[in-house]
Amino acid sequence: MRIAVAGATGNIGSFTVAALEHEGHDVVRISRSLGVDLSTGEGLDEALHGVDAVVDATNAPPLDEAATVAHFGRITGNLLAAEARAGVRHHVLLSIVGIDRVGGNAHYAGKREQERLVAEGPVPWTIVPATQFHDFAAMVAGWTESDGVATIPPLLVQPIAPGDVGDVLAEVAVGEPQGRYADVAGPDPQDLVDMARRTLSARGHTVKLVPTWAGLFGPEMAGPVLMPGEDARIAPTTFDDWLATAS
């Protein structure tokens, strides 16, 4: 099959490209650095020529809620319209578990807008909600790190390896559209503070971590709001396995 990956140079997009190519599919890579901009539509019609399915693993820069919703709305609308023109038969969106259970988070509001446009859009679709990635804790600490100190919310998560997310997206993309897919998660619940401490330690990076609900993730995210549903698809790679090989 000929499959386009939007966000092909990113964390999950690059694993998705690798998984699809491993199975012998013809992969079209989409990202601004490769000359295709979903915000403007530049290069998009050419990129989607002859494409059967599209995986959307793009991201948004940190913006306020209105700007994030506008950003995801623009790139998703442009992508879906181009897919309809090209006769693409399946749109696969990478989303996040639990975004309907949490208000006040700009990124989640943007992802909800993406989901709405996909579900109401012109192309048959599958939405794949994933839990936080194994590298999420260190990334969050990095957002506030200054003079050797970083804040981190004590979130309860059940993180998943980026490579496992790429494998699921590649598998879903070559199948029939399924609507809302099961939550996709890693094998074990984790505390985000502990994950950050262990990841930074494995990287030999000394940072004092300050657990707090002040910041982008507030107390409305305490408890099991980000945990996968009971029918979740559980991916194989544990946080410990990932830490030992990829941190």
Ligand SMILES: NC(=O)c1ccc[n+]([C@@H]2O[C@H](COP(=O)([O-])OP(=O)(O)OC[C@H]3O[C@@H](n4cnc5c(N)ncnc54)[C@H](OP(=O)(O)O)[C@@H]3O)[C@@H](O)[C@H]2O)c1
């Ligand atoms: N982090 C988590 O724990 C987590 C958990 C579940 C789901 N997610 C979701 O996973 C998705 C992917 O995250 P990620 O960390 O893999 O993203 P990432 O590493 O930041 O990669 C984003 C990709 O999108 C491309 N891109 C951005 N704007 C674009 C545009 N206007 N036109 C074309 N390409 C564009 C980037 O390439 P260029 O810069 O070259 O354009 C890059 O290839 C996000 O939507 C996020 O909500 C994240």
